[in-house]
Amino acid sequence: MNIDLDFSLMIPELILAGAAVLVLLLDAFLVPPGPSQDEGDPRDITLAVSVLGMAIAAIWTITVLWADGTSRVSFGGLFVVDAFALFFKEVVLIGAGLSLLLSDAWLRHHRVPSAAPHCLMLLATAGMLYMISAGDLVMLFLGLEVMSIPIYCLAASLRWDDRSIEAGIKYLVLGSFATALMLFGMALIYAFQGFEGGVATMSIAAIQETIVLHDGPLPGYAFAGGLLMLIGMLFKISAAPFHMWTPDVYEGSPTPVTAYMSVAVKATAAAVILRVFGGPVLEAMGLEGLLWGVAALTMIVGNVMALTQDNVKRMLAYSSIAHGGYILVGVLAASPDGQAGVLYYTLAYTVGNIAAFGVLVHLSRQGHEVETFDQLRGLGTRFPLVGLVMTIAMLSLIGIPPFAGFFAKFAIFKAAIGSGFVGLTILALLTSAISVAYYLRPLVAMFMTEEIGAPAPRPELQPRLALAVAIAVIATVVLGVMPDRYLDWAAASVIALAW
Amino acid sequence: MTLQYLPVLLVVIGASGFMAVMLLLNSWLGPKPRHAPVMDTPFECGSPMLQTDNRRRTAVKYYLVALLFVMFDLETVLLYPWAVMYRELGLFGLVELLVFLVSLVVGLTYVWRKGALEW
Secondary structure (H helix, E strand, C coil): CCCCCCHHHHHHHHHHHHHHHHHHHHHHHHCCCCCCCCCCCCHHHHHHHHHHHHHHHHHHHHHHHHHHCCCEEECCCCEEECHHHHHHHHHHHHHHHHHHHHHHHHHHHCCCCCCHHHHHHHHHHHHHHHHHCECEHHHHHHHHHHHHHHHHHHHCCCCCCHHHHHHHHHHHHHHHHHHHHHHHHHHHHHHHHHHHCCCCCCEHHHHHHHHHHCCCCCCHHHHHHHHHHHHHHHHHCCCCCCCCHHHHHHHHCCHHHHHHHHHHHHHHHHHHHHHHHCCCHHHHCCCHHHHHHHHHHHHHHHHHHHHCCCEHHHHHHHHHHHHHHHHHHHHHHCCHHHHHHHHHHHHHHHHHHHHHHHHHHHHCECCECCCECHHHCCHHHHCHHHHHHHHHHHHHHHCCCCCHHHHHHHHHHHHHHHCCCHHHHHHHHHHHHHHHHHHHHHHHHHHHCCCCCCCCCCCCCCHHHHHHHHHHHHHHHHHHHCCHHHHHHHHHHHHHHCC | CHHHHHHHHHHHHHHHHHHHHHHHHHHHHCCCCCCCHHHHCCCCCCCCCCCCCCCCCCCHHHHHHHHHHHHHHHHHHHHHHHHHCHHHHHHHHHHHHHHHHHHHHHHHHHHHHCCCCCC
16 A cells, blocks of 8 residues: 555544544433423533534644645545635635534524534535545545535424425435536546546546647537536536525525535535636636526526515525625636635625524524514614624625625626626626615614514523624624735635646 | 456356246246236236225334445445455554444444434
């Protein structure tokens, strides 16, 4: 055996997997069956282990691996650690850690008799990190499965709720379909690499080289392979026309799981699209025009459909589709600026979205879910702090300065114009203008209307949820007021992708 | 190039030849029933078709047991190649396999504690 195995590179992943195993054992031996007790609940321990695992992984990523600075490849090219991967890992870990804190409050409100969601989130996050670090299509696929399967279970984690089951089944069936397409695409690309590249390998870098150096248009089967792989990733980032599952799954899933899916899965999919189709690869594959169309359609569908929703979670689902479209604009720009824009965008979107979902989790109780605009009526006036958080989240998602969303959109649109995508940028600006209408609806409901019927009971403040929302809100403001440092990080990260 | 696939061809010939001999022996040596209408139906072993209620309840716990079986089935799939390569993999292979087995056992412990094995 002479394969290099540098386990020190995957310490964050190993920490997450170890924490997941520990949580599983703790859940098995400590959590008594039956509804959650509020005091002396062993779930405090499992939550502490999960959050600690995420935190150590995030800190290790940024102190040890990032500080080292160099790009390293290990496990025979399967595992790549470079600044690009580390930035996305950090974003995913932040999104996952904050969702974990939200999920704790939610598990308590809904008396879920298990700590399994904690374990599933840890496992799914480990899968995401493997996907982000994949230097090889096999690794990419393995990571995709490790990520997807726990999320299917998470979506269905309210086993007695029909909508949750529906969300789980829908995500499972459609997700498996997309995975199958992607796998078939990988097989075709592997065949192309074997015929044209000389060496039969699944290495992403080798395949990209073969594609870029190939004279003339690619043979039909290689084009089909690239297209199928792209479709698989577009499904995960919920781009139109592969977005049909998103509203139902986001609406039916438990709210913290929805938050988790909307931020972490999207960031991972963006990382993979950039890694596999970044630089000149997209053009060399002849997929540029197609992705242009997908990006345009995604922005239109997401923003227009969001206008007609009555349910805040569905509205946020369509909003997440629309944000996927903006991310694709940055991918299309293909310049280092565009890629850095995508990185910054995922970070800004993560914190803004977590804050918005945090408000919904805070206001919801079992038997009294706050999901529609009508249920939000008057709550901003009654609970000004909750209203303030929602306002900041919505303004950031619209892209209004001084919040994170503004610089995210600015960076991407600037890069798109720099790469000559003027038409697409105009479309993006127009759809952003549309988005103002639906992002202001929850604020109008919260501040400018009266509550219907008896006033809802005052929700108790869960300290962990408050912590998560506070971090998200502060990050949204800091990213918007002092964006330079983080934009520089994003710019430094994409150097690893340079051609 | 093509010659290296000769063993595969031999296996195919052997397998289909065995099947053919068995079927021929069966029709030659076995009893020869007279033709009956039920032999013309698409599926002739088991209950007659179009019975009013052919549905039966299947215990859901069977599903769980089947899932647990798949788990250990996969373990066996990994154990065989490991056993073949045992000497070359050495201590490294042993540790890797132990990690795999421990995580499987953790899974089993979990479902057991959660009552999946209670009938």
